[in-house]
Amino acid sequence: MRVRRLRKEVAALEVTAFINLIVVLVPFLLSTAVFTRLSVMDLSLPAQSSNKLEQLKANDLKLEIVIRPEALEVGDRIGGLIQRIEKKDGHHDVKALNTLMQTVKQKFPETKTASVLSEPDTSYEVLVQVMDAVRAGRSANGGTKLVRVELFPDVSVGDAPVRTKGAS
Amino acid sequence: MNLTPIQKRAARKQRNKQELDMNLVSLIDIFTILIFFLLSSATEVETLPSYRAVKLPESTAEAQPKETIVVVVSGSEIVVDGRKVADVADVMKASDDVIPTLKAELELLSKRQVIRAKNEATKTAVTIMGDKDIPYRLLRKVMVTSARANFTDVSFAVRQRFET
Numbered sequence: 526m527r528v529r530r531l532r533k534e535v536a537a538l539e540v541t542a543f544i545n546l547i548v549v550l551v552p553f554l555l556s557t558a559v560f561t562r563l564s565v566m567d568l569s570l571p572a573q574s575s576n577k578l579e580q581l582k583a584n585d586l587k588l589e590i591v592i593r594p595e596a597l598e599v600g601d602r603i604g605g606l607i608q609r610i611e612k613k614d615g616h617h618d619v620k621a622l623n624t625l626m627q628t629v630k631q632k633f634p635e636t637k638t639a640s641v642l643s644e645p646d647t648s649y650e651v652l653v654q655v656m657d658a659v660r661a662g663r664s665a666n667g668g669t670k671l672v673r674v675e676l677f678p679d680v681s682v683g684d685a686p687v688r689t690k691g692a693s
Numbered sequence: 694m695n696l697t698p699i700q701k702r703a704a705r706k707q708r709n710k711q712e713l714d715m716n717l718v719s720l721i722d723i724f725t726i727l728i729f730f731l732l733s734s735a736t737e738v739e740t741l742p743s744y745r746a747v748k749l750p751e752s753t754a755e756a757q758p759k760e761t762i763v764v765v766v767s768g769s770e771i772v773v774d775g776r777k778v779a780d781v782a783d784v785m786k787a788s789d790d791v792i793p794t795l796k797a798e799l800e801l802l803s804k805r806q807v808i809r810a811k812n813e814a815t816k817t818a819v820t821i822m823g824d825k826d827i828p829y830r831l832l833r834k835v836m837v838t839s840a841r842a843n844f845t846d847v848s849f850a851v852r853q854r855f856e857t
Contacts, residue, residue: 532704540717540721543721544717544720544721544724547721547724548724550728550731551724551728554728554732554735557735558731558735559743561853562852562853563741563743563749563758563850563851563853564752564754564755564756564757564758564850564851564852564853565758565759565820565848565849566754566849566851567846567847568847568849643829644829645830645833646828646829646830647828648825648826648827648828648829649750649823649824649825649827649829649832650750650825650826652829653750653825653849653851654752656752657753657754660754661753684833
């Protein structure tokens with residue numbers, strides 16, 4: 526007796542339409558994809574009306590970072606120059622500036638403001654790098670993990686004093 | 694085994710079929726994952742336009758861009774919300790701190806009514822997208838001009854950099 530076997534069709538998926546769709550969608554989405562994320566840095570300018578002079582207080586830190594073509598000068602408006610950071614390998618040494626900012630922050634934990642003063646020919650990129658170093662830093666205080674710490678987030682921008690020895 | 698004519702035909706067809714069997718499973722897997730990834734990144738709201746001519750500086754700042762008036766300062770021209778207002782070469786030559794055409798444009802834009810109350814804060818806000826090679830002299834002029842036009846809340850657009 527012959528055994529009657531069930532004739533089984535080989536299972537096949539009809540995926541051509543799906544692949545077509547995907548092949549079109551992938552290049553389209555790849556072309557529109559943005560791989561760089563943008564963010565903003567806030568700074569506030571003095572309003573038009575507030576032209577009056579402010580009273581300086583003696584034990585108040587008014588941190589000023591002057592960007593010179595050959596060095597960065599960190600100073601206090603009242604106390605004078607704190608440190609001068611020379612250029613390293615043709616670039617401004619923002620790492621050293623960041624370390625210095627962290628030590629300054631430890632002495633004045635309440636202060637949140639700082640001024641970045643630049644000369645007319647300072648490039649925007651250098652200005653942003655210096656602002657970055659002043660705003661926040663990373664430190665390993667206590668643990669092994671680097672923690673992002675806020676230093677002087679309220680940065681204002683101004684003109685460098687036109688003198689060879691700045692930060693008066 | 695007796696088959697009906699229709700079954701015979703089906704069997705014959707099956708025997709003589711030349712099927713191209715492609716193994717597409719992994720390809721489809723990859724594509725599907727890629728599509729989900731790209732779709733999720735494409736639906737992210739983008740508030741700042743991107744310009745090829747402007748290379749933004751890199752920074753670790755994390756604040757999200759707000760919807761404000763955008764002043765683009767490239768190496769050759771100044772553009773406010775898509776409209777060119779001044780040439781950089783002319784501005785650099787001028788000794789005055791205020792750029793008159795930019796000021797006029799900003800004052801015109803500041804007259805626009807704010808309908809929704811929560812957008813009131815953006816009335817004095819301006820985002821500057823500057824090329825990383827522009828000198829501070831030019832940036833200062835743009836900032837002075839926007840301050841004169843009562844846009845006191847200035848922010849710089851930067852490219853986010855992730856520190857390792």
